[in-house]
Amino acid sequence: MFGTDLAREHKSATDFATAADSAAEQAILDVIQRARPDDGFEGEELGAVAGGRRTWLVDPLCGTVNFAAGSPSFCVNVALVDGDVTTTAVVAHPPTGETYWSDGDRFGVIGIGTPPAPNRLVNINADGPLDRDFVGAQLAADPALRATFNPRVESTTLALAWVAAGRRLAYVTDGRCERSVHFTAGIALCRAAGVVITDFDGAPVHTGPGVIAARDAESHATLLELVANHR
Numbered sequence: 001m002f003g004t005d006l007a008r009e010h011k012s013a014t015d016f017a018t019a020a021d022s023a024a025e026q027a028i029l030d031v032i033q034r035a036r037p038d039d040g041f042e043g044e045e046l047g048a049v050a051g052g053r054r055t056w057l058v059d060p061l062c063g064t065v066n067f068a069a070g071s072p073s074f075c076v077n078v079a080l081v082d083g084d085v086t087t088t089a090v091v092a093h094p095p096t097g098e099t100y101w102s103d104g105d106r107f108g109v110i111g112i113g114t115p116p117a118p119n120r121l122v123n124i125n126a127d128g129p130l131d132r133d134f135v136g137a138q139l140a141a142d143p144a145l146r147a148t149f150n151p152r153v154e155s156t157t158l159a160l161a162w163v164a165a166g167r168r169l170a171y172v173t174d175g176r177c178e179r180s181v182h183f184t185a186g187i188a189l190c191r192a193a194g195v196v197i198t199d200f201d202g203a204p205v206h207t208g209p210g211v212i213a214a215r216d217a218e219s220h221a222t223l224l225e226l227v228a229n230h231r
Contacts, residue, residue: 005116006068015060018068021045024060028078032056039080044181052080059181063156072096074112075158079185084117089188091161100161102192109165116166121147123159125173134174135200145226149219160186163213164193170214170223178206187211194221202228 006018014172025043033049035126040051043058061067063074080088091100093136098111122145122203128134145151151170160183162168177183187205190197190213200210213229214220 008068014016016064016068017045019065020067021061021064021077023200023209024076025058027132028056028058028060039051043181051165054080054225056080057179057181057184059073059157059185062158062182073154073156073158075156075161077157077182077185079188081179081184086184086188089097089192091158091185091186093158093161100165100189102189103134104188105192107164107189107192112165119169119174120148120149121168123154123162123168123171124151125155125159126153127155128174133230135230136172136174139226142226142230149221150195155185157182160213161189163195163215164189167214170212170219171218172213172223172227173211174209176206177210177211183211187213200231201225203215 006020008016008018010016024083025045029041029046032039034210038052040055041049041052042055044060053137059077062077066231067074076091076092079086087104089102098109100109124136124140126136128136128158139145140151140153141178159168159171165208177187187197195213195215196217197205198203199208200212201208205211212220212223214223
């Protein structure tokens with residue numbers, strides 16, 4: 001289905017879901033309901049299924065526009081939340097066969113043979129609202145950012161998995177990410193990998209808007225200052 005002309009259901013002028021989104025989410029839901037019939041479920045396409053304290057948050061195709069165009073920048077996000085704690089998280093990247101995982105405490109990657117080389121790559125989510133300014137678009141054009149880091153635009157949460165694995169130095173995105181099918185898995189991976197991750201105020205994620213995730217405290221502090229200039 002990757003890169004083929006799939007039926008599309010438009011959500012807005014520039015955003016849509018494909019038949020692959022719904023089929024992938026249904027396949028994930030079927031597996032969860034067979035193994036954990038009492039658990040809740042919240043998906044990007046099929047909505048919510050009520051359950052107990054445990055709820056699975058699923059984005060079956062993060063990067064649908066890329067997927068439909070035949071671009072390999074997409075992933076599958078699955079996270080298990082028990083109360084307020086993310087106990088399990090997986091981000092899968094089908095084009096490479098890589099799977100990034102966490103059991104809440106440990107972080108690992110299946111499919112990466114060679115450790116990533118040190119880099120200054122910072123992914124910025126520039127896919128923001130049309131009715132107001134947002135940090136991502138302004139930050140991407142900031143000369144001070146470009147003088148310190150190597151910025152790249154990346155709208156999918158695959159970027160958070162890359163930060164956790166060391167393939168990116170950092171990632172910045174606007175918006176609130178609490179119990180998000182898009183971000184919960186990636187945030188959990190970063191925490192388990194020891195990444196410095198906060199909101200735009202430097203407080204714990206979900207306290208305020210935005211996410212800044214960085215491999216080290218110095219880079220995080222620099223990005224925090226740069227973001228503050230655009231708020």
